[in-house]
Amino acid sequence: MGRSPCCSKEGLNRGAWTAMEDKILAEYIKIHGEGKWRNLPKRAGLMRCGKSCRLRWLNYLRPDIKRGNITHDEEELIIRLHKLLGNRWSLIAGRLPGRTDNEIKNYWNTNIGKKIQIQGDHPNHSPKGRPSSQLPQEQKQHPTIEGSRVVHTKATRCTKVVVTCGPQALDQFHAQAKVVEPSLATTHDPVDFSKSISEETNYDHLLNFMMDFDQMDGNNFLSDFLNMDFSQLSRLENEGENSINTCAVKGHSSPTSNDQKALFVSDHDHTLHGSDFHIEPGLEWLCD
DNA sequence: AACATGATCAACCGCGATTTC
DNA sequence: TGAAATCGCGGTTGATCATGT
Numbered sequence A: 001m002g003r004s005p006c007c008s009k010e011g012l013n014r015g016a017w018t019a020m021e022d023k024i025l026a027e028y029i030k031i032h033g034e035g036k037w038r039n040l041p042k043r044a045g046l047m048r049c050g051k052s053c054r055l056r057w058l059n060y061l062r063p064d065i066k067r068g069n070i071t072h073d074e075e076e077l078i079i080r081l082h083k084l085l086g087n088r089w090s091l092i093a094g095r096l097p098g099r100t101d102n103e104i105k106n107y108w109n110t111n112i113g114k115k116i117q118i119q120g121d122h123p124n125h126s127p128k129g130r131p132s133s134q135l136p137q138e139q140k141q142h143p144t145i146e147g148s149r150v151v152h153t154k155a156t157r158c159t160k161v162v163v164t165c166g167p168q169a170l171d172q173f174h175a176q177a178k179v180v181e182p183s184l185a186t187t188h189d190p191v192d193f194s195k196s197i198s199e200e201t202n203y204d205h206l207l208n209f210m211m212d213f214d215q216m217d218g219n220n221f222l223s224d225f226l227n228m229d230f231s232q233l234s235r236l237e238n239e240g241e242n243s244i245n246t247c248a249v250k251g252h253s254s255p256t257s258n259d260q261k262a263l264f265v266s267d268h269d270h271t272l273h274g275s276d277f278h279i280e281p282g283l284e285w286l287c288d
Numbered sequence B: 001a002a003c004a005t006g007a008t009c010a011a012c013c014g015c016g017a018t019t020t021c
Numbered sequence C: 001t002g003a004a005a006t007c008g009c010g011g012t013t014g015a016t017c018a019t020g021t
Helices: A019-032 A040-044 A050-061 A072-085 A089-094 A101-119 A137-141 A167-180 A193-199 A204-217 A221-226 A230-238 A241-245
Strands: A161-164 A246-249 A261-263 A276-279
Touching: A019 A040, A019 A050, A040 A050, A050 A101, A072 A089, A072 A101, A089 A101
Parallel strands: none
Antiparallel strands: A161 A246, A161 A276, A261 A276
């Protein structure tokens, strides 16, 4: 069947962006916002295709882009997230504020992947070896390695995640959450993983915690959990202990999990023993 | 100084997923 | 409901810079 190209390539600029093009694009997005990439170049007066504009904005012009080298803590986090998520660079980037998927992918291919290859303990990654295009399709789609739990995500969404838990389970949740974000119980700011990781040396708990989710469901839950806004949980707690038996956590999850009740029982001390994660269908976020 | 080689990273390409009509 | 349009992702390429000889 095939598909038409994203735009006509005729007469369009290619290659490196000029300062003028950057300025035009940035000012256009500042006024009109992101999105509608296909029509953006025409409207903005750029001789670029929409894809190129989107990429330039996301990887370079966005105001929240963090410049400078990847720190040691960020590298550690990338390695661990890669172990969990595989080459899902956008998901990994989502856990590193200010970093782009392209940047992390490049960093992995030029630094980490190489290191790991030298160490010889990461057989699934071959940055300069056999090109992935030559790998079997199965291996390309599921770059899972032995000892690596790759969570296959899907861009699906549910409307609500309700944590039904008693006070004891909640305490355990917060004990866990403090590993992620020490000020969780008092702030409404989104969790900044890179910051908290840099402040907490022992974040194995976090990764193990993620793995528990992986063990529990499936393919979709971990990435969904990563997108949760923990501050909503803390706000509800602050509203009173009695209100916490049922509390909402903003996030996404698979609609196929609508009726799923997952009991968190694990060998690890830090999981939510006895608490239920219940995906309620068709309800609006309590905390929106 | 000149050339070769390696490293880095911005940009491109193709494809699958999602949305729109 | 299906086709087309659009978006977003991951793999790859190639220009440029850095380093070595």
